Amino acid sequence: MVPESEFISILAALLTGLMLSVGIEQFMIPRPPLRRHWAAWALHGGLWLLAYALIVLLLGRPWFSAAVVSAFLLMLVLVNNAKVNALYEPFVFQDYEYFTDAIRHPRLYIPFLGWGKFLGSATGFVLAVAIGFWGESTPAQRWMLSGQLGAIVVIFFLGLLLLLAGRQKKLPVSFNPERDVCALGLLASLWRYAEEERAPLAAVSPFGFHVHRKSDNDLPHLVAVQSESFFDPRSLYPGIFSGMLAEFDRLKGDAVAYGKLKVPAWGANTVRTEFAFLSGIGDDKLGVHRFNPYRAIAAASDVSSLAAYLKCLGYRTICIHPYPASFYRRNRVYPAWILTNLWIYVPLTGCSAMALILATLP
Template sequence: MLPVALGGLALTVGVERLLVPRPALRRPADCWMLHAGLWCVGLGLLYALTARPLFSGVNLLLLWLLIVLVSNSKYHSLREPFVCADFEYFSDAVKFPRLYLPFFGFGKAALLAVGFLVYLWAGLSFEVPGARLAALLPLAVGLGLLRLGRRQVQPSFDAERDVRDWGLAASLWRYFWAARAPVDRAGLGSPFAGEPVPASSPAKAAAASGFGQPTSLPDLVSVQSESFFDVRDLWP
């Protein structure tokens, strides 16, 4: 178990070097703790299910490689790396493959699928299962590292910058918790935080006629286009 854990952890760093944008190796120690902690927890969970250390390690490494490849495809199309919220699109990719596979590449998808099936058969057929209780060690180490690496750091929400500074694993971890943190709307400083003023109110009528100061905001038109085009190109 120990050689698989250490060797696999080193390989995750090598796979991360394929990422675009490429994260810096010189990053805070807590980011490396999160990286190693997520690897150990994932390895422990898979080993508890399969009782095969090498099979579990390669499965986890293939998952990490898949995330890196998906991130590179997303960055190539949208100039944004993979973020935590993108995990929900994996189920959509299974439901609607013709919508997502052109971005990822049919060749990459076919190669990964065939390779995974061959490995799945070989791993379950030839590797001798061990004691499932051995999964407790990587789980305990991983949870401890996650606890040590979890600092109150607010992401910049510039995904490219955070991935460069923290690495992909730490960025995903912190975006996950940031999305679940309570938000103080009063502290956002948004001009839309006040009570809406009806269009028929005297204040809005006075503002429209040019008398008095406007006390309400103009109507807001929002266009949500996802990734089909960049609406900023339409601005004169």
């Protein structure tokens, strides 16, 4: 049997953490209403209990473990709010690579956060861990089924039952992150988007057909530039000097066609635009894969592309991108799409990422 004091400590920390999770979620933008489907609450509770059980198993300190899970949830809420303010889109499961990319490519993310804030956050984390370990001791019967381990097993299976109950309902998602977060809450929406991630990419590219190779004399060289920071701002405010883009206006005058381009991104996430250009597939046909289509391509690698079409015509296709080849798994996606990678490393602080696609004759 679990000693009464240990049982009370684990139960009190569990209930406090669960109530805190509901309160923390209310700081989200947009704020999910408390009135939602029971299955969404089951997923919320199940995920929290499983995380809590695993952290208690690792640390042996119930209150500190509840604080760790609560801090992680608060971090997700803060990241969500930052993304909404900057990109007008809530945090979704497919964004988890933000965290792994920040570890693999720190010089892309840390300069925008600021080294002072980064070092301050790291120091605060280390101090919080030290205080947690110093302020709460582990029980004597930690690894006994009659002690803390038995309570952890009960909590784990309770969380698992809640998770299985929530999964049975198969809550619908619209792939509109704002609508789904408001309908399901943060944790349930993350879970449902993770489930949908397992579905294969079923969209068909319009470039999926074969053509007869033409004479080299009939083929011009082609260059496509994706520059995510360039646009014509003069339509936003009449006070902007009309001649500020005189050369751009001259190029438009010489062009066969020009105009505004509708893209599936705002402010960042230009990999979505890159995918749409190379595959010819609109985001409305991608389901949950619209948020990071290259991950699905890396797994499937059988989606046709503009590069493959040009290859059939006799072109040699090359891509130049200013960052490591592993970023967004381009080192796996581009070879599958018959694009040769040429990577150029440039300082990215204050510089826009730019993809340059070249199609040249052999």
